[in-house]
Amino acid sequence: MGKPSVWSSNRFWRRSATWVTGVSAVLLILLTFDSMSQMQMGTAQDIKNKVDKRIPSPVVINYKIDYQLSRKRGHEVPIIGGMDANGNSKYEEKEKFFGRDNYSEKEARELIHLGKLTIQAKNCMDCHTLLGNGAYYAPDLTKAWLDPNWNTLAPAYGGKEYAMATFLQNPPAMAMHERKMPNLGITKKEAKAVVAYLKFMSAIDTNGFPRNFGKIKGAVDAWK
């Protein structure tokens, strides 16, 4: 019999496996806490203090939302309430949303909550994708609020949000593609809430996801 090798020793592999499993478990726990801090929703106070959060407070629906290429980060980022010289959000420029730009945190939260419930109840994810979850039968809704097509429809309806809400209440009547969205019986109140959710969602920093959105002509300055 030759000299026993460490590579064929059970003890070596057992100790290595224990080490790898242990370190990975600890790492996953640490990274979970890191993700939790990344996912923490911001507050109205954060917006007032101009503190960037991945998920801003629902009061973000009171502000103008834009999508610009960040040279520093190498992809598009949501710009809330105007952009300063350094390419950061100013949180200053407001924009009327259904005639108001003074939704309180409570009101805005209730609105996007109803929007979320409607999106879940109507199974939007059967066809659409939201924040990476769902299907690709219909357009990705993550940045739908920023879709330039709504800007062309806006004047006829008195604003982008009205055009979107009208569409949602009877999509076949306003069909824009061959692949028509069915009428899901969304009420006026629900439609407003869904649009609020879409506006809020477009302000979430998704690290440039969906990647192809920036290539839509007119969607962002970077690709014009």
Add this chain to the structure above:
Amino acid sequence: MCIEPCTDVVCSFWSRLNQGPMTLTITLHMLIILPMIWIYFDEKKKMEQGDIPEE
């Protein structure tokens, strides 16, 4: 300055470590692999000394 200011939205130890090319990957692999090298030599030493009990 050799450490770049954090560009992430919400900065943390991990996001700073993730800024350089492969710095996070290399650190995590080192954390796992370096002790395995120590385990290897430790086992080798025990084998040579005949410290390994029969399984």
